[in-house]
Amino acid sequence: MKDNEDEPLLVAEGLTKRYGRQTGCQDVSFELYEGEVIAVVGESGSGKSTLLQMLCAQMEATSGRVLYRKRDGVMCDLAAMDEAERRFLARTDWGYVHQDPTIGLRMAISAGGNVGERLMAVGQRHYGRIRGTATSWLNRVEIDPVRIDDSPRTYSGGMRQRLQIARNLVTEPRLVLLDEPTGGLDVSVQARLLDLLRGLVADLKLSAVVVTHDLAVARLLSHRIMVMRGGKVIESGLTDQVLDDPREPYTQLLVASILPL
Template sequence: MSIVEQPILRVQHLEKSYGDHLALTDASFDLWPGEVLAIVGESGSGKTTLLNAVAARIAPDRGSVHYRTTDGELHDVYQMTQAQQRLLSRTEWGFVHQHAADGLRMDVSAGANVSERLMGMGDRHYGKLRATAIDWLQRVEIDAKRVDDIPRTFSGGMRQRLQIARNLVTKPRLVFMDEPTSGLDVSVQARLLDLLRQLTREMQLAAIIVTHDLAVARLLAHRMMVMQRGRVVESGLTDQVLDDPHHPYTQLLVSSVLQP
C-alpha cells in the first residue's frame, strides 16, 4: 500500500473533560490526504474541543492522535516534544482561527505576517520573502499594494484571507479551520468559501473544518461528522448525511437549517 492510500491522520478515542463537564467522548476518525472533513453541530456540541485536541492545542484526557509525516511513518503527536509540536504547527500544519486577529500579528505588515512562517523555516533572503508574500497576497485576492499595510487597516474578510495566506505559504499538508466564515457578511462569506474550495483542491490539502453552517459543510467538505453533547452521533459522505440523515439530531439540524 502506498502512502497516498493511507490516512494522513488517525484519531482514536479522544476524550476531554472540564471539571464535571464531559466536553468530548470517544471521538475516533481517519483523515485521508486531500480530504476535507467538516465537523458540525450546535454551539457546545464539542466540535471546537475536538478540533483543538486533534491540533495539539489542548491535551486530551484520553486517546491518541497520530500524524503521518512525509516519510510515511505515523507519529504520536502527544509523544512529541513541545518543540517538535511547534515545528509541525508552523510547517506541515496550519490553523485558521475564527477571529483573524487570533491568527495574525496585527501591528506588523501584511507581508511580514505571510513571511514569518517562511522565516521560521530558515528563509532569510528579503527579496525572495517579499516576492513570495506579494504572490500569496494576490492569490488570496489582496492587492499587492497592501503588502506594507498592517492588518488593523484591513476589513474582516481581508484579514481572514491574509490569515489563510499566512498559513498556506509554507505549503502545509494539513490545515485546521475553526468557523472561518463566521461573523462575515454573506457576500464576503461567499468569496471566502470559493477561495477555500479553490485552494484546497489546487494544493490537495487535507483539512478539518469546524462549522455550525451546514451549507458551508456541503460546499467544502467531502465527509462530515455530526456532534451532539461531546459525541459523534453520525458521520459519512457529506451529501449522504445531509440528504438522508439517520440520527434524530442530524435530522433536526437539517430540517431546521437547510429547509425553508
C-alpha cells in the same frame, strides 16, 4: 510518498476531553486521508472546537490519542513527540485558521510581514524572495498587493480572514484546521472566501478539518461530515449522504432547520 497514499494522514483514536465533571469531547475516532476535507458540524458547545484543538496538540486529551504521518512516512503519536517537534510541525505541516483573525494574525506587523513570518520560521532568509512569495500569496487570496505594507488593522473582516489563510498556507502545509472560518462575515464575503478555500484545498491537495455550524459551508467544502452533539459524534458519513438522507433525529432537525432561499 506514493506508496503511502492508502494510509491516513491523521488518525484520531477515542479522543476524550473532560473539564472536571464536564465532558468537552467523548470518544471521537476518525481517519483523515490526504486531500480529504472533513466538516465537523453541531451547535455551540457540542465539542467541535475542543476536538480541533486536540488534533494539533494545542490541548491535551484526557484519554485517546492522535497519530500523524510525518513527511518521512512514519506514523507518530503526537503526545509522544517532544515539544520542539510539535512546534516544528505546527510551523511547517499544519495550518490553523481561527474564527477571529485577530488571534491568528499578528496585528502589529504588516500584512506582508504576517505572511513572511511563517516563511522565516521555516528558515527562509532572502528578503526579496520572501516578499515575492508574500506578494504572490496576497494575489492568490485576492488582496491587492499595494496593501502589502499596511497593517491588518486597516483591513476589513473578510480581508483579514483571507490574509490569515495566506499566512497559513504559504508554507504549504499538509493539514489545515479551520475553526468557523466564515463565522461573522457578510454572506457575499462568505461566498468569496468559501470559493477561494475550495479552490486552494483542491489545488494544493490539502487535508482539512473544518469546524462549522453552517451546513451550507459543510456542503460546499467537505467530502465527509461528522455531526457532534454533547461531545459525541452522533452521525457521520459522506457529506451529501448525511445532508440528503440524515438518519439521527438531531441531524434531521439540523437539516430541517436550514432556511430556504
